[in-house]
Amino acid sequence: MTDNALDAALDTPATSDARSAGRIAAEAQRRRTFAVISHPDAGKSTLTEALALHARVITEAGAIHGKAGRRSTVSDWMEMEKARGISITSTALQFPYRDCVINLLDTPGHADFSEDTYRVLTAVDCAVMLIDAAKGLEPQTLKLFQVCKHRGIPIITVINKWDRPGRHALELMDEIHERIGLRTTPLTWPVGIAGDFKGVMDRRKGHYVRFTRTAGGATAAPEEHIPAADATAAAGVDWETAVEESELLSADGSDFDRETFLSGESSPVLFTSAALNFGVNQLLDVLVELAPAPSGAVDVDGVRRATDAPFSAFVFKVQAGMDSAHRDRIAYARVVSGTFERGDVLTHAATGKPFVTKYAQSVFGQQRSTLDDAWPGDVIGLANAAALRPGDTLYREVPVHYPPIPSFSPEHFAVARGTDPSKHKQFRRGIEQLEQEGVVQVLRSDKRGDQAPVFAAVGPMQFEVASHRMATELSAPISLESLPYQVARIVDPEDADFVNRQVSAEVLTRTDGVMLVLFSTPWRLEGFQRDNPNIKLRSLVAAEG
Numbered sequence: 001m002t003d004n005a006l007d008a009a010l011d012t013p014a015t016s017d018a019r020s021a022g023r024i025a026a027e028a029q030r031r032r033t034f035a036v037i038s039h040p041d042a043g044k045s046t047l048t049e050a051l052a053l054h055a056r057v058i059t060e061a062g063a064i065h066g067k068a069g070r071r072s073t074v075s076d077w078m079e080m081e082k083a084r085g086i087s088i089t090s091t092a093l094q095f096p097y098r099d100c101v102i103n104l105l106d107t108p109g110h111a112d113f114s115e116d117t118y119r120v121l122t123a124v125d126c127a128v129m130l131i132d133a134a135k136g137l138e139p140q141t142l143k144l145f146q147v148c149k150h151r152g153i154p155i156i157t158v159i160n161k162w163d164r165p166g167r168h169a170l171e172l173m174d175e176i177h178e179r180i181g182l183r184t185t186p187l188t189w190p191v192g193i194a195g196d197f198k199g200v201m202d203r204r205k206g207h208y209v210r211f212t213r214t215a216g217g218a219t220a221a222p223e224e225h226i227p228a229a230d231a232t233a234a235a236g237v238d239w240e241t242a243v244e245e246s247e248l249l250s251a252d253g254s255d256f257d258r259e260t261f262l263s264g265e266s267s268p269v270l271f272t273s274a275a276l277n278f279g280v281n282q283l284l285d286v287l288v289e290l291a292p293a294p295s296g297a298v299d300v301d302g303v304r305r306a307t308d309a310p311f312s313a314f315v316f317k318v319q320a321g322m323d324s325a326h327r328d329r330i331a332y333a334r335v336v337s338g339t340f341e342r343g344d345v346l347t348h349a350a351t352g353k354p355f356v357t358k359y360a361q362s363v364f365g366q367q368r369s370t371l372d373d374a375w376p377g378d379v380i381g382l383a384n385a386a387a388l389r390p391g392d393t394l395y396r397e398v399p400v401h402y403p404p405i406p407s408f409s410p411e412h413f414a415v416a417r418g419t420d421p422s423k424h425k426q427f428r429r430g431i432e433q434l435e436q437e438g439v440v441q442v443l444r445s446d447k448r449g450d451q452a453p454v455f456a457a458v459g460p461m462q463f464e465v466a467s468h469r470m471a472t473e474l475s476a477p478i479s480l481e482s483l484p485y486q487v488a489r490i491v492d493p494e495d496a497d498f499v500n501r502q503v504s505a506e507v508l509t510r511t512d513g514v515m516l517v518l519f520s521t522p523w524r525l526e527g528f529q530r531d532n533p534n535i536k537l538r539s540l541v542a543a544e545g
């Protein structure tokens, strides 16, 4: 969009038609907002690209993907955005598929794993749990799964890399059921073992979907639908094995069940090779046909706000520029109800102050220029949003206040000390600000004193961000000394003294008054619980959500 076109769009008045309840409900109904939860290397980026390819957003795989390209993709993505009229940010990829609009939210992984990774899951209606067929459930997948489970988010399981040697499909189903209690209900079943991926059986329709490789997996793989009667001729013993195993699954009650899927108790399963683009169509179809559309949200008073109510959204992530020359702060908000149009003046529920989006949107420039409107389920990026914090509510017309985003169980701890004693006021104010923004959780104890608060984080990158911002923006440089703790639990105040006397454990108090005990290792925690069954320790997400 040119600057002139952008200006014109900014001045376009909101039409009353667009804000009609019927239109809003219809737009909400066709949204599917989800995230992929996976361990690094399971194929999340490859799958993201394959989904976009199948949705015909890109014509050839590789435009988004590529290890080298991916890390510095902003410019590539912006180019794509301009060329194809889609909205891509590092936070959300939006594309049309069939008569739906798919919003795929990014869950940062690898080195940038942080509380934001979890917060993203507060903004989705569904999650795709991506599993490497050779590795099964891995630690990061498990952590993210726990957050989904706690929030009751429906999960679609995708077993990826079926083109490579891996585990037996039935064994993977057992592992998921036994380790995380999720009942698997495969919708497709592989024809050919891992490493010899010929196609899948569509378990609901009974036919054989045969895939054909394309050069380098670069374009959507052609697929043929072969009736069951002809499938043995087409795939021989591999088809017969798939039929037998599918019958075993049915006998075991592993057929799709909508109610338990939506309540997070069972999970439909698909088999893919994201690299070869096999099975990706099936995933998109399942998202459209089975994944829930946005359904509004419950406010702090327990009242549900329907999707067709006036505009409301909550901030799930705030990204502050690491570059000190650009102090802009982008807040990402998930639309709960109503419609948003560029230029709308919203109200910030926490302060009651107006939030003008016209300025914010134009400052964002090209990267946001395709966002002319947003509907329930969509994500809006608001630039220069200094006042916004994760969990904050924005609304139009009818006030609403959504509950805060819970803080998640930290696994990294470090003592923060100001390096310049003359800056103790800035030190205190800076730490207060970082905590309010949700950059780190802050813990204190009488023993350590006010000058040595403990930062607690889900991923170590949060410490880097905190340290950088204290030095450059908040004028109070700090040093961080990491502490040898790995797990935190909530402890009741009456038990705190006793727990604090244990070896390799320490009790600290969070600013909101919640007392946390930190243990050096999960084994120490287990041992303590075994020896002291009367002392109730609660995990953070479960206790607060």
Ligand code: G4P
Binding pocket: 038, 039, 040, 041, 042, 043, 044, 045, 046, 047, 066, 067, 160, 161, 162, 163, 164, 272, 273, 274, 275, 276
């Ligand atoms: P991530 O975002 O979850 O970390 O995973 P990513 O997509 O980067 O995939 C990790 C590696 O696994 C990549 O290989 C990718 O090509 C490969 N991969 C992903 N899906 C599949 C699949 O279905 N089958 C096979 N065989 N491989 C798959 P790489 O060598 O690390 O990078 P690249 O040079 O291929 O990009």
